Amino acid sequence: NSLPGIDVMRPLCVAGCERDAALVLGDHFGPVLAVLPVDGIEDAVAVHRAAGQHLATSIYTGRPDQLLADASFIAALGSNVVTINDTVLPTAHPATSIEGRGASGWGASRGEAGLRALSREVTCSTTSGRVRTPLDEPSASVKGWLRKLAFGGRRGATANVSQGAGDHELGNAGVHQSASQSEHGVTNT
DSSP, rough: OOTTTOOOOOOEEEOOTTHHHHTTTTTSSSEEEOOOOOOOHHHHHHHHHSSSOOEEOOOOSSOOHHHTTTTTHHHHOOEEEESSSSGGGGGSTTTTTOEEOGGGEEEEEEEHHHHHHTTTOOOOOOTTTTOOOOSSSSHHHHHHHHHHHHHHTTTOOOOOOOOOOHHHHHHHHOOOOOETTTTEEEEEO
């Protein structure tokens, strides 16, 4: 029942596979299920981990509560998505992250983790043409303006304006001020 010129992949289940079969080791692409006997949970995890692909893992069991209660079992699978007694529906929500690692893919592609993985933070800033970072010591007129700005033109106020060594690297002008009014005995630094 295929259309002319279109290849169709039909689901396939292969029972009685050997542990080292290419199908068991994940050397395929398509809707194929390998079925093989295992000697308990630890053995099943060992067979699963032998495959290099762990994008998603689907487990079918009559005891889902037992598996969900065992966090070490879920972690041992090494998959980003583990579904129990289903394959598609739990991963259909767009907020569910699918995060292929190693041979399984290129990292997260959905959900918050996917958005973060496919984004990069960019900081963009601009400085007014009237406000520039000084490269040299300010002129006498600029010093006077800064003195008035900082101290309101009070008599006896002085301002030492310089650019600190570390300030230039950060792109910020360093303004170091000191003021003294000896007649009142007040010193501000």
